[in-house]
Amino acid sequence: MRGRRRGTPGQDRWERADWWGVVVDSSDPKALATFYSELLGWPLWKPEEMDAGEAAIDSGEGVVGITFHLKEDYVRPTWPNTPGEQQMMMHLDFEVSDLAEATAYALEHGAVLAEFQPQADVRVFYDPDGHPFCLYAG
Known part of the structure; x- marks a missing residue:
C-alpha cells in the first residue's frame, strides 16, 4: 500500500x-x-x-x-462451487518443490485430497474445516 x-x-x-x-x-x-x-x-x-x-x-x-x-455458525464450503451451497470465499496456495512428496505429507497430516483436480501440476486438498487449499509444483 x-x-x-x-x-x-x-x-x-x-x-x-x-x-x-x-x-x-x-x-x-x-x-x-x-x-x-x-x-x-x-x-x-x-x-x-x-x-x-x-x-x-x-x-x-x-x-x-x-x-x-x-465462527460458531461456520458452514463448510463446497468445491467446486455448487449452486445454492456455501461457496468458497478464498483459498490458500503453497508452492512446493516436489508435488508427490508434499501430497503424501499433507495426507499424513490430515488433509483430504479433493476428488476434482483441475490441473496436473496442482493438488487441491481440504483442511479439517473443509477449506480448499492448493499445493503446486514450483
Missing part, C-alpha cells in the same frame, strides 16, 4: 508496518492452526495466549501469518 513504511530484517513484528496476514473462519481455531502449523512448519503464534476464539501461525520471518477465528 502506498505510503507505508517498510520494516527491516530482524525488526520486531510489532514495530513494522509491512506485515500482513489473512484471517480464516473456523469451527475450531486451535485445531486448524495446529494443522497448518504442522503442514507448513510455521510456529504457532504465542500458543500460551491462544484461546478458544482465535489462534494464529507465523511464517517465522516476522511479516506473514494466518489467523484462525472462531
Whole structure:
C-alpha cells in the first residue's frame, strides 16, 4: 500500500508496518492452526495466549501469518462451487518443490485430497474445516 513504511530484517513484528496476514473462519481455531502449523512448519503464534476464539501461525520471518477465528455458525464450503451451497470465499496456495512428496505429507497430516483436480501440476486438498487449499509444483 502506498505510503507505508517498510520494516527491516530482524525488526520486531510489532514495530513494522509491512506485515500482513489473512484471517480464516473456523469451527475450531486451535485445531486448524495446529494443522497448518504442522503442514507448513510455521510456529504457532504465542500458543500460551491462544484461546478458544482465535489462534494464529507465523511464517517465522516476522511479516506473514494466518489467523484462525472462531465462527460458531461456520458452514463448510463446497468445491467446486455448487449452486445454492456455501461457496468458497478464498483459498490458500503453497508452492512446493516436489508435488508427490508434499501430497503424501499433507495426507499424513490430515488433509483430504479433493476428488476434482483441475490441473496436473496442482493438488487441491481440504483442511479439517473443509477449506480448499492448493499445493503446486514450483
